[in-house]
Amino acid sequence: MSAEKISATTRTEFGKGAARRARRANTIPAVIYGHGNDPMHIVLPTHATTMALRHGGANALLELDIEGTTQLALTKAIQVDPIKRLIEHIDFVAVRKGEKVTVDVQILLVGDAAKETLVVLENPSISVEAEATHIPESFEVSIEGLESGTQILASQVELPKGTTLLSDEELLIVNITDAPTTEQIEAELEEAEAEAGIEKDESEVPEVGEEAAEGDSEA
Known part of the structure; x- marks a missing residue:
């Protein structure tokens, strides 16, 4: 897996209000943990980051250029808005080339x-x-x-x-x-309905020969 290169900038504002302002500016708040260092808070360009994560999958590796300093970062958690389906926040772990993860x-x-x-x-x-x-x-x-x-x-x-x-x-x-047979599927369905307390209205289920008899009377 090759690392996608993304430019990032550090951020000094925190909290929900700062996060909303960052997203309105088409950036994604993120944090980088690891190697015994203090967490590094950054913002990333929304479009480029979203495309990189789609390409890299759940374990996307990014090569972040943080104001002139390069840092390899492994994606660990992505927070997504459940309605808009937009990325709200990303957690990364700092890694080095050759390091096992x-x-x-x-x-x-x-x-x-x-x-x-x-x-x-x-x-x-x-x-x-x-x-x-x-x-x-x-x-x-x-x-x-x-x-x-x-x-x-x-x-x-x-x-x-x-x-x-x-x-x-x-x-x-x-x-x-x-593969289950039709009979097995029907039996499991009836068992599930019974456990759920669902009862069929017997008046709605025609008895054998009833439909044929009605057809004969109409003829």
């Missing part, structure tokens, strides 16, 4: 399992240790042609050189079972 990397399933099977992604990510400048964006796991009863564990996920698995090797990632 712990991150969660998503699992992507590729291919199609055998017919009449149900594929369940039990855990959508695994924890690994990797160099800060070589964090995988995702791990691909092929399920092409796999039959019911197949299980894929964390230890079976192929990792690139220099990346170490931290999750339990026995962690279940993919579970492939028989």
Whole structure:
């Protein structure tokens, strides 16, 4: 993963009012932690930062030019407005080239399992240790042609050189079972309705032969 280069400036105003002013100026408030230093508060250009985070994913690595000083920063938390879907604040961790970091990397399933099977992604990510400048964006796991009863564990996920698995090797990632039948789905639905206290109005359910009889009388 290459680091996206972004220009940033330090900020001295804090609080909700200062944050709102920063966002109105098309910038995003952020803070950088790590390496035993005091937190560094900065603002970033909204458009360039948003595009960089979209490209880099959950573990986006940014090369920040903070008023002439370069700092590698790993994204750790992004606060997003639930309605406007705009980034409100970002937490970074300061890193150095060659430094190992712990991150969660998503699992992507590729291919199609055998017919009449149900594929369940039990855990959508695994924890690994990797160099800060070589964090995988995702791990691909092929399920092409796999039959019911197949299980894929964390230890079976192929990792690139220099990346170490931290999750339990026995962690279940993919579970492939028989696809449920229509009867099983209906039975589960009825059971769920019963648990929820939902009762069907028997007057609305025609008895066997009732519809046919009505049709004959109209003819």
